[in-house]
Amino acid sequence: MDKLKRAVKRQLPENRAVAARAPSRSGGDNRLDSGEASLWRLPSDLGFWASFLALHALLFLPVVLMDREDGSLLPVVQVSGRSLEQIWLQLAVWRREPDLLRFNSEIVVFVALWTLFRPLRHVVVRRLFVIAYLFLFFYYLYEGASLTFFSVEPVFYTQLRMATEGFSFFLQNARVTAAFVAGTALLIVGGAVLVGRLTQILLPEKNVGSATRGVLVLLALLVTVQAVLSSELLARPEMVFSSISAKLVRNIGESRRVFQEVRQIETSGAPSTDESGRFSLVERPPVYIIFSESYGSVLYKRNDWRVRYKELTERLEQKLEESGWHVASALSLAPTWGGGSWMSYTSALFGLRISSDPQYYALLDKYQAGGYPDLGKFLKGQGYQYFRLTALSMGLPESQWQKYASFYGVDRWLQYEDLEFVGPEYGWGPAPPDQYSLNFAREKVHSETDGPYLFFTITQNSHYPWAPQPDLVESWQQLNKPGPAPPPSSELIEHVERRQNYWNAIEYQLEVLADFVLKEPDERAIFVLVGDHQPPRVSRREDGWDTPIHIIAKDAQFVASFMEYGFTNGLAVWDPEPTFRHEGFRSLFVRQLLAAYGDGAELPPYFPEGLPVPQSGSGSESAPH
Numbered sequence: 001m002d003k004l005k006r007a008v009k010r011q012l013p014e015n016r017a018v019a020a021r022a023p024s025r026s027g028g029d030n031r032l033d034s035g036e037a038s039l040w041r042l043p044s045d046l047g048f049w050a051s052f053l054a055l056h057a058l059l060f061l062p063v064v065l066m067d068r069e070d071g072s073l074l075p076v077v078q079v080s081g082r083s084l085e086q087i088w089l090q091l092a093v094w095r096r097e098p099d100l101l102r103f104n105s106e107i108v109v110f111v112a113l114w115t116l117f118r119p120l121r122h123v124v125v126r127r128l129f130v131i132a133y134l135f136l137f138f139y140y141l142y143e144g145a146s147l148t149f150f151s152v153e154p155v156f157y158t159q160l161r162m163a164t165e166g167f168s169f170f171l172q173n174a175r176v177t178a179a180f181v182a183g184t185a186l187l188i189v190g191g192a193v194l195v196g197r198l199t200q201i202l203l204p205e206k207n208v209g210s211a212t213r214g215v216l217v218l219l220a221l222l223v224t225v226q227a228v229l230s231s232e233l234l235a236r237p238e239m240v241f242s243s244i245s246a247k248l249v250r251n252i253g254e255s256r257r258v259f260q261e262v263r264q265i266e267t268s269g270a271p272s273t274d275e276s277g278r279f280s281l282v283e284r285p286p287v288y289i290i291f292s293e294s295y296g297s298v299l300y301k302r303n304d305w306r307v308r309y310k311e312l313t314e315r316l317e318q319k320l321e322e323s324g325w326h327v328a329s330a331l332s333l334a335p336t337w338g339g340g341s342w343m344s345y346t347s348a349l350f351g352l353r354i355s356s357d358p359q360y361y362a363l364l365d366k367y368q369a370g371g372y373p374d375l376g377k378f379l380k381g382q383g384y385q386y387f388r389l390t391a392l393s394m395g396l397p398e399s400q401w402q403k404y405a406s407f408y409g410v411d412r413w414l415q416y417e418d419l420e421f422v423g424p425e426y427g428w429g430p431a432p433p434d435q436y437s438l439n440f441a442r443e444k445v446h447s448e449t450d451g452p453y454l455f456f457t458i459t460q461n462s463h464y465p466w467a468p469q470p471d472l473v474e475s476w477q478q479l480n481k482p483g484p485a486p487p488p489s490s491e492l493i494e495h496v497e498r499r500q501n502y503w504n505a506i507e508y509q510l511e512v513l514a515d516f517v518l519k520e521p522d523e524r525a526i527f528v529l530v531g532d533h534q535p536p537r538v539s540r541r542e543d544g545w546d547t548p549i550h551i552i553a554k555d556a557q558f559v560a561s562f563m564e565y566g567f568t569n570g571l572a573v574w575d576p577e578p579t580f581r582h583e584g585f586r587s588l589f590v591r592q593l594l595a596a597y598g599d600g601a602e603l604p605p606y607f608p609e610g611l612p613v614p615q616s617g618s619g620s621e622s623a624p625h
Contacts, residue, residue, distance in 0.1 A: 051201040057100040063144030068495040070097040105223040105243040112216040151337035157255035158356040265362040283597040284452035285524035291458040295531030297546045298539035313571040316514040326559040328567040331546040331578040338536035350374040351586030389457035391437040392429035431460035433470035436479040465489040466505035527552040546578035558596040583610025
């Protein structure tokens with residue numbers, strides 16, 4: 001009876017408080033021992049799981065915020081018509097759309113070990129975890145930006161030059177304010193403090209409940225099984241449990257592959273496909289090659305845009321037909337997505353697939369003295385003068401312009417300073433309205449040559465962020481008068497507004513280009529209008545990498561000659577799959593020019609997939625079609 005009374009007394013509040021303050025006879029911590037014996041330790045377990053989920057959500061928050069087309073806070077799991085296995089795969093293995101309910105395999109395993117092995121619970125280990133987590137965060141941020149803006153998984157070697165030279169160029173020309181820099185610094189510091197606080201909750205000195213440890217062990221086992229059965233998949237961003245180790249292994253492997261491609265360019269000779277010495281043009285019509293920024297096939301793949309795009313192209317096509325212009329169009333597979341226009345148009349002009357910055361810069365450095373048989377070199381060999389326009393107001397050093405001019409073999413490079421423009425500028429750069437730049441450049445070309453010419457440019461007003469847009473006016477000279485600068489665009493807009501801005505930019509761009517064609521004074525002129533890549537932020541990876549390409553001329557037979565290569569009549573293309581590739585353009589265009597305007601000699605071959613990089617020390621041709 002006395003023993004029972006003593007037991008009851010120990011349960012009274014005042015006695016429990018005393019017992020809690022008293023040390024155990026063994027000198028240990030009763031709270032720790034009691035915690036290990038309990039199934040759940042509320043509220044500490046709730047805090048643990050909240051910090052566990054929050055730290056993982058922070059890793060994936062950047063890509064969810066950037067990818068407004070696909071991203072969502074919570075996973076979208078399709079249940080209807082799916083088997084239990086398919087539902088399980090969506091929940092625990094693989095989801096295409098980014099969301100916040102995803103996990104890093106290394107964090108899962110480490111936290112499980114922390115709860116199971118007491119020697120790990122040291123302040124130094126916790127601090128190392130914070131440092132490792134910050135590295136993880138910036139890698140996932142880097143991966144998210146690469147996927148969102150370029151639709152490719154990150155490759156260190158590919159993006160190194162862009163990160164060094166491109167970011168420096170951005171800082172010099174993007175008018176970054178001190179407030180923006182200070183805000184970014186405060187955000188980084190605040191984020192680090194938040195991570196430190198969450199880590200203290202996630203990695204406590206005392207243990208969590210046995211049920212929590214059991215769930216962690218199951219998660220760690222799931223990660224282990226996936227690592228054994230499909231380790232290479234853990235590098236993929238679609239995985240629910242992804243591994244930084246697998247990502248780094250893949251990144252380094254891809255970097256080595258691109259490095260080998262670059263070495264092959266650096267040590268090989270130019271392809272032996274220069275037709276200028278073997279073929280001659282009897283007639284030499286003016287040639288305009290205009291790449292349209294962010295003009296992508298996504299316009300065909302969204303119902304709302306598809307309807308509006310159909311109406312727009314039909315209206316513009318009717319105007320062209322009424323004035324005697326014929327059009328053939330196709331979807332062409334671009335070598336880049338969401339950015340990197342220089343790789344896209346250089347692939348088309350050189351007839352060589354260029355899909356990474358290192359490849360491009362290797363060519364740029366190697367062919368400073370000319371020697372690459374690109375389209376410009378062929379036409380110059382036929383007596384053409386090569387003009388090029390860059391309307392961006394942001395400048396480059398004169399030495400850099402000379403380097404580009406030597407690489408492309410340009411005779412006359414019209415820059416912003418040559419445009420004599422005094423009106424408001426728009427968009428990225430910024431730049432004058434494309435309507436003004438194109439028409440002024442054409443008049444400049446006509447004033448400087450009375451012979452055949454190749455004119456190349458890439459438009460500016462359809463560059464992201466697509467707002468604000470200039471007005472389309474009756475006479476382009478009206479645009480060259482001083483006025484207030486348009487209000488700057490903002491990232492803090494609803495996604496539906498961003499999509500509308502993109503449509504407005506493309507509508508303006510196509511209206512301007514059609515107007516430019518209609519006002520061409522030379523009826524022999526040939527126009528090639530090409531999209532450089534899909535637009536970032538408003539297209540998805542599943543939309544593909546293809547862009548529209550249009551051949552426009554009054555020579556009906558010349559335009560029709562492209563039909564046998566996958567082109568269709570008219571401005572719009574309703575075939576959902578690309579039938580052409582950017583790198584195939586150079587060889588096909590030269591072939592069709594010679595077929596229509598040549599001396600009747602045997603035609604050069606068409607290389608639909610472009611020319612391969614020659615083997616070291618030699619020139620070569622790929623198998624033609």
